Amino acid sequence: MTVARDAVVIGGGHNGLVAAAYLARSGLSTLVCERRGVLGGAAVSEHPFGPDYTVTSLSYVVSLLPPALVADLGLARHGYHVYPQGPYFAPRADGRYLSLPADPSARRAQIAKFSARDAAAYERYTGHLARLGAVLGPLLDEIPPRLGSRRPPDLWRQGLLLRHLRKLDERGAVDATRLLTGSIADLVERYFESDAMRGVLSVSGVIGTWAGPRSSGTAYVMLHHHIGGTDGQAGAWGFPRGGMGGVTGALAAAARSFGAELRTGAEVARIRTRAGRVTGVTLASGEEIDAATVITTAHPQISFLRLLDPAVLPAGFVEDIRGWQTRSGTVKINLALGRLPVFASHPGFDPRVHGGTIVLAESLDDVETAFQDAVSGRPSALPFADICIPSVFDDSLAPAGQHVMSLFTQWVPYQYAGAPQPAEIDAYADRVIARVETVAPGFTGSVLHRQVIGPHQMQEEYGLVGGNIFHGELSLGQMFHARPAAGYADLRTPVRGLYQAGSATHGGGGVTGIPGRNVVRQVLADRRAARWRRRAGAAGR
Ligand SMILES: Cc1cc2nc3c(=O)[nH]c(=O)nc-3n(C[C@H](O)[C@H](O)[C@H](O)COP(=O)(O)OP(=O)(O)OC[C@H]3O[C@@H](n4cnc5c(N)ncnc54)[C@H](O)[C@@H]3O)c2cc1C
Numbered sequence: 316m317t318v319a320r321d322a323v324v325i326g327g328g329h330n331g332l333v334a335a336a337y338l339a340r341s342g343l344s345t346l347v348c349e350r351r352g353v354l355g356g357a358a359v360s361e362h363p364f365g366p367d368y369t370v371t372s373l374s375y376v377v378s379l380l381p382p383a384l385v386a387d388l389g390l391a392r393h394g395y396h397v398y399p400q401g402p403y404f405a406p407r408a409d410g411r412y413l414s415l416p417a418d419p420s421a422r423r424a425q426i427a428k429f430s431a432r433d434a435a436a437y438e439r440y441t442g443h444l445a446r447l448g449a450v451l452g453p454l455l456d457e458i459p460p461r462l463g464s465r466r467p468p469d470l471w472r473q474g475l476l477l478r479h480l481r482k483l484d485e486r487g488a489v490d491a492t493r494l495l496t497g498s499i500a501d502l503v504e505r506y507f508e509s510d511a512m513r514g515v516l517s518v519s520g521v522i523g524t525w526a527g528p529r530s531s532g533t534a535y536v537m538l539h540h541h542i543g544g545t546d547g548q549a550g551a552w553g554f555p556r557g558g559m560g561g562v563t564g565a566l567a568a569a570a571r572s573f574g575a576e577l578r579t580g581a582e583v584a585r586i587r588t589r590a591g592r593v594t595g596v597t598l599a600s601g602e603e604i605d606a607a608t609v610i611t612t613a614h615p616q617i618s619f620l621r622l623l624d625p626a627v628l629p630a631g632f633v634e635d636i637r638g639w640q641t642r643s644g645t646v647k648i649n650l651a652l653g654r655l656p657v658f659a660s661h662p663g664f665d666p667r668v669h670g671g672t673i674v675l676a677e678s679l680d681d682v683e684t685a686f687q688d689a690v691s692g693r694p695s696a697l698p699f700a701d702i703c704i705p706s707v708f709d710d711s712l713a714p715a716g717q718h719v720m721s722l723f724t725q726w727v728p729y730q731y732a733g734a735p736q737p738a739e740i741d742a743y744a745d746r747v748i749a750r751v752e753t754v755a756p757g758f759t760g761s762v763l764h765r766q767v768i769g770p771h772q773m774q775e776e777y778g779l780v781g782g783n784i785f786h787g788e789l790s791l792g793q794m795f796h797a798r799p800a801a802g803y804a805d806l807r808t809p810v811r812g813l814y815q816a817g818s819a820t821h822g823g824g825g826v827t828g829i830p831g832r833n834v835v836r837q838v839l840a841d842r843r844a845a846r847w848r849r850r851a852g853a854a855g856r
Pocket of ligand 1: 325326327328329330331348349350351355356357358372373374375376377378401581582583584605613614617622642645646647723765773776777778779783785787816818819823824825826827
């Protein structure tokens, strides 16, 4: 059977849904094909412990979704709501804790427990990040120009880049260079002397990254996580109601309200082309859908090496996609708890603690050692964990009195993407739970259910090739004009009518929706240009 649509979107993750919503809003008949039985991709809520618990399977907090996108698509009307996440709380095995509350004088007192010098340095540190974020943040929103191209429209767009760089003075230019090329260790060790501060602040430099805090490029990863904002506060994160599936649920409802059709269990087996132009897709069921516009949001190695015949692509492009670095060694652990953890250092319920970002990383060296273990081929002996308990705010996630906990942890060897390694992954999860037990005695006994998702499951079930949480590392060589291939960071591809908008494109890396929104700008611009060419051709005849 063959049907036809103006546009087909491959993948019902958040970027696919954003693209579908904007396409349908522009009047294009749009079909989303999602391979899994559920929409959401890596931003999904599921029920591995039965219907009483809702677990945010992979991603867990939102910050990078632009407010203008939320407004454009009317997401609040479709249930999108974010509870601001509380501050960092880092309990330590010696019975102390560090927390970083929003109130400046309370924060200073907290940091001063570990170092008066660090307490004084914190404002300078955040000021430094804010200045760099103000210059580099807006670049995340942009469609990168084709750097190196000599075509006049590309030269013009390259020139426009200068308007961002003009915001940098001489000091800022050096600071930006150092941030882009340096390590998170270089940065935090410059400002802070205590293990407690260095440990906590190093974590956001290595989240989802196959690199330890002493590896170059990790300072930028931290800034990437710092750029977004919840309620307009830079760097603030929040828990969406209903887990991350609340975000994609709202996006799906918005897309449907504009007329898009969203299909699950609809795996695309082939992207069809003729004479360098896309003609549609063929589903694994054999169904054919004709479309002059196809947007793929699947991982680039799926899109360009499996769904397309690489022979129809230029050799240099295929080489870039084959060489795409997509490792991370992340393990996500989701738990159902009979009660909240009782921290030895801070007993009793405190929404700023239980509703905050609970970080287990006592020093930067601990984090680096955890990475080096995995580099040597062993899962970390002492994994770090970035933990949250969204049910503290959202009572829809667990039965009254019970909770769900999300633990983002690293590292196992990235090669685990190639095989399930159940015994090693289980033993690793035991160590993470034992680490929580050290700071919250009795915790292990409160665990009712557990789900452990390692790199292999991320790859096979969720389509995150190599287990990388962002469809590809956020390393300097894979950013901006290099994401994901030379000459194609503008969301187009070598096949006319075929576009890309997953996390491996610029603006991606997290639940940003930016590629999904920007790709529609490209699609509409190309359709307008084609109309003009047709009209000009008709007028000339
Ligand atoms: C453990 C983990 C924690 C994370 N934490 C956060 C966080 O807290 N905050 C944050 O902002 N980001 C986080 N991220 C990153 C973020 O979730 C991803 O970058 C983002 O969700 C990717 O969205 P996407 O739409 O680009 O791709 P995806 O969500 O991966 O969607 C692509 C979709 O394409 C589908 N697909 C693949 N092949 C086919 C095919 N042949 N036919 C049809 N469909 C296909 C897949 O099934 C998938 O649903 C995390 C990721 C992970 C894995």
